[in-house]
Amino acid sequence: MRRQTAEQERKNSPVKRMRVKKGQIVCIAASVALFGAAQWMNGGQTVEDGVIERGDPGGGEVCYEVLVKGLTEKEVPIEVLVNSRRPEEAEARENRRRVMEQLPSLILQDNLSLREVRSDLNLISRLEERGVQIEWESEAPEKIDSFGNVNSQDIAEEGENVTLTVVISDEVGESTFQLPIRLLPPAYTPEQRRMMELSQLIADEEEDSREEKSLVLPKEFDGVSLSYRMKPDGSTWLILLMGLAAAVLYGAEAPLRKNEQEKKRKELLLLEYSEVVSKLQIYLGAGMTVRTAWERMAEDYQEQRIRNGRKGKKPVYEEILRTCADFGRGISESEAFRQFGRRCGLRPYLKLSSLLEQNRKTGLKNLRQMLEDDVSEAFEERKNLARKQGEEAGTKLLLPMFMLLVIVMVIVVVPAFMSLY
Secondary structure, eight states: OOHHHHHHHHHHSSHHHHHHHHHHHHHHHHHHHHHHHHHHHTOOOOOOOOOOOOOOOOOOOEEEEEEEEEEEEEEEOEEEEOOOOOOHHOOOOOOOOHHHHHHHHHHHHOSSSSTTTOOOOOOOEGGGGEEEEEEESSSTTBBBTTOBOOOOOOOOOOOOOEEEEEEESSSSSSEEEEEEEEOOOOOOOOOHHHHHHHHHHHHHHHHTTTTSSOOOOEEETTEEEEOOOOOGGGHHHHHHHHHHHHHHHHHHHHHHHHHHHHHHHHHHHHHHHHHHHHHHHHHHTOOOOOOHHHHHHHHHHHHHHHHHTSSSOOOOHHHHHHHHHHHHOOOOOHHHHHHHHHHSSSHHHHHHHHHHHHHHHHTTTTHHHHHHHHHHHEEEEEEEHHHHHHHHHHHHHHHHHHHHHHHHHHHHHHHEEEEEE
């Protein structure tokens, strides 16, 4: 027991906490030391005897920010621009010679060597690491120009030798070198050569038949019969893509339309709720039972539709007709009213169906009063819904109004600009 207690005391003793703190102190001390070293190397170095070492030749210009002490009462910073060391004549000449030895490997690009040049060369104009400028001049610009563009179409199979003059210059001087290259014709496959020969034959025939009304393509070439057809226009694929897009949009249109119809149905149900409850209250006040009042509303709706030529369906009255049909099939009034509320699916109708169902079971004495209170709430909700629909209609008109504004601006501004010119 004492051993366990001693072990627990050792675990909970401040010695362990002191170890954690020592680790933290070590981290802080190390970071401070590294920070001091970095500060010393970065900004705390002194310029001994006012001497700043230059970089190697070709290194370019370096800007140092130096703190000057003694110029004023406080240390002030100044910028000192130090160019790289200028080489001696012999050193610069040797550097230019080495650049010339390096150039062939730098300008080849896709060519195997300067003795087999079939495509363009990369005739660079500057070598930064060596600090030199390079100028090129070709003795046959029609074959290869000073930018390295090669025109090898008319070169014979055995090739053609061309010399490039290279002038390498630096801040000390310049040196001129000669770089011989051998141009070769492009390496065509047998199929490519036959296509080129046929194209040339057609081009010659086209030039010879300029006075004719049509161009007759060769029906035979190199012992092989030829036939031709026009390459299909790639835009015909657009028809297929448009059809696929229309199919996708048509598939997506049905759910969207269904959602829109459902939204419209709910809005109509909310708008018609106050009218249904008001009629129901009036009929009950006239001494009718709930079922008789319900059937009377259904009859009035059917007569109204007959007068209007079967037009102007109202969702809530269609559900009332279905409820009357449920009465005729022997379904109890409580169940019929419950299904009516579920089909409408909105909170006011669920509340109304619950009241009618409860009245059927327990006989509510204050049903008329409850309906009267519900009518007041329904009219208030109807006003809010009408206000919301008006705001949505105004928002939908913003885009057409903006488009009209743009059209008017174009009509006014374009003639004004045209009159200036």
